[in-house]
């Protein structure tokens with residue numbers, strides 16, 4: 064174990080390399096350009112490759128290609144690039160290609176404010192592609208979690224044979240904190256399994272009992288057929304309604320049905336609190352501090368900090384807030400997670416939110432004020 | 439493969455032929471004629487010069503070597 | 508030209524007949540690929556056929572080796588990642604004129620510029636056939652398509668020249684009528700280290716041939732025979748005469764280092 068003083072960008076990149084990533088493709092964009100720069104010199108040292116592509120569409124495509132070539136691969140971008148990547152993230156979901164996409168969220172829509180933070184890509188992460196599918200999205204709140212959750216993202220990508228999105232933001236990307244970096248020997252990484260049996264009988268999209276296929280790689284004796292069209296277990300194109308239905312059903316359920324295995328929400332503060340905050344990412348830091356001040360003032364409060372935002376951890380949130388009469392969602396957007404919370408909580412629980420969408424982070428004192436206001 | 443002038447070295451797999459007529463129209467030696475449904479018929483096999491053009495130009499993998507696949 | 512008997516090993520016969528129309532050139536070009544692979548005797552698992560979207564995009568279904576069918580136009584971007592992680596894999600990108608000239612134009616230029624170790628076979632049928640015969644960047648000026656009923660009002664794009672300019676190691680163009688030349692170009696392209704590109708002008712009797720009153724498969728073959736000229740002959744024509752012909756032949760054959768070689772040289776510790 065080593066203590067290191069890093070910013071979120073570098074922690075993400077380091078976590079990726081430690082997770083076994085050996086390919087990075089990207090296109091420079093604020094606030095994650097430093098992440099690409101780090102990969103450009105550190106990836107080759109680790110025996111990997113950095114490619115600077117012509118745009119973000121190409122970057123995610125190259126990442127998917129590298130993963131199909133047998134290497135763990137990732138890219139990093141921000142809102143405008145994340146929008147461009149949606150097409151091929153959908154492809155990765157359809158073709159079940161493990162890969163990791165880092166979105167350092169910045170403020171606003173379109174070009175927004177390139178250097179300032181936002182948390183308004185939550186719904187885009189979930190619904191940005193056409194068609195039904197499940198997706199995994201993680202939301203680190205500290206530099207330590209940037210490292211840990213990125214590493215976990217790679218493991219989840221392999222376990223679920225799926226793209227995994229990590230949502231940081233402009234503040235976290237440049238925030239420097241001291242973190243524990245485990246030695247490579249201490250790190251558990253999920254290795255891709257190799258198909259077994261006679262190669263002629265291999266079916267790349269034959270799911271196991273959890274609905275996960277076992278893809279070989281291009282160059283393997285196990286011939287791999289990959290397509291974004293609806294396909295059979297063999298990987299051949301089909302438009303048969305039965306094949307369509309079972310594929311779409313499996314793509315959604317292979318993640319949704321196993322969401323309890325994803326990083327669970329953290330809980331801070333008073334057990335069985337009456338007022339429970341729900342937050343994630345950099346806002347969860349302010350929420351935690353605001354909640355601590357409220358406790359000092361004798362207000363019964365707690366915080367649910369989401370590590371996984373998609374699939375939305377409905378069960379865990381309901382459990383952790385079961386004693387609360389009031390909930391306050393703290394987020395830097397116009398209420399994207401608030402809507403989810405309203406959807407899942409039973410009637411009778413009062414759902415409030417503290418929203419900020421002006422390119423500034425939320426401060427602990429605002430959180431405290433909000434807690435007091437709803438009492 | 440050895441070229442033998444005067445022997446048509448292919449078979450036409452009916453299952454694959456789409457009756458496009460390319461072999462019939464473009465064989466330099468006029469080995470084929472079209473049947474009533476535009477299907478190719480090898481009517482002049484002895485004129486075959488062994489140029490293999492019908493094989494190369496058949497878009498449907500229907501004209502095949504007798505030995506393969 | 509002889510026929511390498513093992514060409515059938517590269518085809519997935521169970522998936523045939525293919526979905527292409529009678530007289531469509533896609534099958535002729537795909538057969539050219541299989542013939543070249545058999546002649547070069549490349550093991551199946553060391554091969555990838557990567558396609559895009561459209562009629563040509565279905566080719567991967569008909570080969571017995573690895574295949575990748577990506578999103579429209581992005582195929583060469585996917586192949587970038589595949590090439591650098593599997594340097595020994597022979598990658599054949601079997602693309603359409605939309606994949607190459609329109610939605611994928613930028614990726615094509617950059618793949619050629621990087622000199623990735625990839626062979627592109629561009630099936631140029633002068634239109635977007637799978638979606639009903641709309642014009643594409645390579646559709647000649649004045650041609651009739653379903654979105655240019657009175658003639659295409661835009662100039663055509665010459666993808667082969669663009670790729671040559673961008674830095675590819677091998678560039679050639681021909682038609683599905685000129686199969687000896689076609690099969691030879693494909694073989695030479697596959698033997699090239701670095702980026703190689705063969706433009707195959709292909710028959711689409713269903714749309715391009717019909718709309719432009721050229722006719723069916725055999726008629727389109729005749730059209731290619733009469734309408735195209737070898738580069739040297741074409742060059743001798745007057746500017747006015749050139750309007751009536753399309754050139755075919757080899758544009759470039761050179762030996763620049765491929766991407767992985769230039770990359771590795773500059774990343775040595």
Ligand code: SF4
Pocket residue numbers: 450454455456457458459460461462477478495496497498499500501530
């Ligand atoms: S060229 Fe092939 S598909 Fe066309 S008619 Fe002849 S055998 Fe049939």
Ligand code: SF4
Pocket residue numbers: 526527528530531532533562632636637710711712713714
């Ligand atoms: S529409 Fe044109 S290009 Fe497509 S399969 Fe038919 S003939 Fe070929």
